[in-house]
Amino acid sequence: MKITKDLYQSNLVLLTDFYQLTMAYAYWKAGKGEQEAVFNLFFRKHPFQGGFTLAAGLDYVVDFCKNFKFEKADLEYLEVMKDQDGSPVFEAAFLEYLQQLEFTCDIDAVEEGTVAFPNSPLVRVRGPLIQCQLLETPLLNIINFQTLIATKAARINLAAQGEPVLEFGLRRAQGIDGALAASRAAYIGGCTSTSNVMAGKLFGIPVAGTHAHSWILSFETELEAFEAYAEAFPDQCVFLVDTYDTLNGVKNAIKVGEILRSKGKEMVGIRIDSGDLAYFSSKARQMLDGAGFPEAKIVASNDLDEHIIASLKSQDADINVWGVGTKLVTAYDQPALGAVYKLSAIKNEEGEWEPKVKVSQQSLKINIPGIHNTKRYFSKGKAVADMIFLEDQPIDTKGVVIIDPVDATRRKRLMPAFYQEEVLLKPIFDKGKKVYKLPTLTEIRDRATSQLESLDKTHKRLVNPHLYPVGLEENLHHLRMELVLKAKKFDNGED
Numbered sequence: 001m002k003i004t005k006d007l008y009q010s011n012l013v014l015l016t017d018f019y020q021l022t023m024a025y026a027y028w029k030a031g032k033g034e035q036e037a038v039f040n041l042f043f044r045k046h047p048f049q050g051g052f053t054l055a056a057g058l059d060y061v062v063d064f065c066k067n068f069k070f071e072k073a074d075l076e077y078l079e080v081m082k083d084q085d086g087s088p089v090f091e092a093a094f095l096e097y098l099q100q101l102e103f104t105c106d107i108d109a110v111e112e113g114t115v116a117f118p119n120s121p122l123v124r125v126r127g128p129l130i131q132c133q134l135l136e137t138p139l140l141n142i143i144n145f146q147t148l149i150a151t152k153a154a155r156i157n158l159a160a161q162g163e164p165v166l167e168f169g170l171r172r173a174q175g176i177d178g179a180l181a182a183s184r185a186a187y188i189g190g191c192t193s194t195s196n197v198m199a200g201k202l203f204g205i206p207v208a209g210t211h212a213h214s215w216i217l218s219f220e221t222e223l224e225a226f227e228a229y230a231e232a233f234p235d236q237c238v239f240l241v242d243t244y245d246t247l248n249g250v251k252n253a254i255k256v257g258e259i260l261r262s263k264g265k266e267m268v269g270i271r272i273d274s275g276d277l278a279y280f281s282s283k284a285r286q287m288l289d290g291a292g293f294p295e296a297k298i299v300a301s302n303d304l305d306e307h308i309i310a311s312l313k314s315q316d317a318d319i320n321v322w323g324v325g326t327k328l329v330t331a332y333d334q335p336a337l338g339a340v341y342k343l344s345a346i347k348n349e350e351g352e353w354e355p356k357v358k359v360s361q362q363s364l365k366i367n368i369p370g371i372h373n374t375k376r377y378f379s380k381g382k383a384v385a386d387m388i389f390l391e392d393q394p395i396d397t398k399g400v401v402i403i404d405p406v407d408a409t410r411r412k413r414l415m416p417a418f419y420q421e422e423v424l425l426k427p428i429f430d431k432g433k434k435v436y437k438l439p440t441l442t443e444i445r446d447r448a449t450s451q452l453e454s455l456d457k458t459h460k461r462l463v464n465p466h467l468y469p470v471g472l473e474e475n476l477h478h479l480r481m482e483l484v485l486k487a488k489k490f491d492n493g494e495d
């Protein structure tokens, strides 16, 4: 069985919704298959009612695109597909077209580990309609999940205020790939290690852990269990103290800690996995300090998330290391990000780009037209605002006004000359050729750390965060308004 990284590096061209293939066929029949288009992948709302989102998953997208090829077995499967009246869904000439198909798109994307905001593209795809369309589902599948988990991990790590967070999610994750991709994203979001050994092997994430209650239960007494563990791992003893009576467990841990010390070794610490974690961690700290083990760490686990960690912090819990599983890798309180992939421009027969909007009753859902990108402005290393702009329009460096895409009365004037700037979409593929050097996972994680540092703490609050300003550059705002009004006029039967 091929899994995750191996899986993504193999041919997954059929990992798409059926309607992408039927549209591809219909585009081909209509002679539109090669017509150039631009699609943007973006989300409309931060997950977890938060104030930021951490982009992740691009590495998998790159693998997916590199391997985008219809192979014999894929075509054989499509060939035998029948519609309701028993005739083939796809005609042979279309399958031949698919067989010849080479990936030739331009892809620009926000790098993994970048802080992202609603409505700005995370990925932009430009290329023949058929290819753009076939990429919609897999790109959303990859980016939605990893971005969601990286964001959850970042929130949990912010709550832990720099203390190590060990990811323990494998047993509760959504299947095998859900677990592995989550471990990767959790590491990007700041987790120190994973308990998932395969994630360690595939991605080079540090692997760490303690031991389970079953270890204790397999011995006559807890003390014996600790002693035997210390025998096997004299340098890595974290004793799970809550199998019978937590404070008695701490006493036993201290006894074995003393035995270890007499052999020139130090216990690393204890783990508490139940009960009132604030109460037991404080009691345990007092006992460990009183017995001469002030360096012994207290690890806490048991259905933790960012809110419980923040609460434990506010209760002055004496916890030094956080073990977090279920609620991290399943993004328990919001199980999907909801990013979408929308067409924003298409080349007409004259070879000119036509910007497109999908009009919606909800202004939140009106997409941003044209070929656009995002510029982030920084002052003294802090991000101050993002401007979404049309790539072919000059930007007035003396002063720009950015306009909120949902509420046009919210505007902000910026003097670009006073700021440092970064253009967020970076070239990844140029006409199907990879032009981006993939960073290592450590580099991605470091980027996430520095990106989060560049964000004011008011945007990182777990509850009711301050809104970070993201706006449309004036030309883009006007273009969007014009297109919306035009579309509505048509809707009303006027011309």
Ligand SMILES: Nc1ncnc2c1ncn2[C@@H]1O[C@H](COP(=O)(O)OP(=O)(O)OP(=O)(O)O)[C@@H](O)[C@H]1O
Pocket: 273, 274, 275, 276, 277, 278, 279, 301, 302, 303, 304, 308, 311, 312, 315
């Ligand atoms: N002081 C605390 N403040 C806030 N939340 C806490 C505190 N101590 C523990 N918790 C959290 O409360 C929840 C306790 O759940 P639960 O009652 O199921 O645990 P428990 O009593 O340890 O039982 P179990 O042995 O089944 O794990 C967990 O999510 C835990 O992380």
Ligand SMILES: O=P(O)(O)OC[C@H]1O[C@H](OP(=O)(O)OP(=O)(O)O)[C@H](O)[C@@H]1O
Pocket: 168, 169, 171, 172, 273, 301, 302, 303, 304, 323, 324, 325, 326, 327
């Ligand atoms: O709580 P999570 O954040 O998912 O962290 C992982 C949990 O997995 C283990 O126990 P498990 O849940 O298997 O059994 P237990 O609850 O009976 O300890 C461990 O002791 C943690 O409590």
Ligand SMILES: O=C(O)c1cccnc1
Pocket: 168, 169, 195, 208, 209, 210, 211, 212, 301, 323, 325
């Ligand atoms: O190593 C641990 O302590 C661990 C691993 C997985 C789940 N819970 C705890």
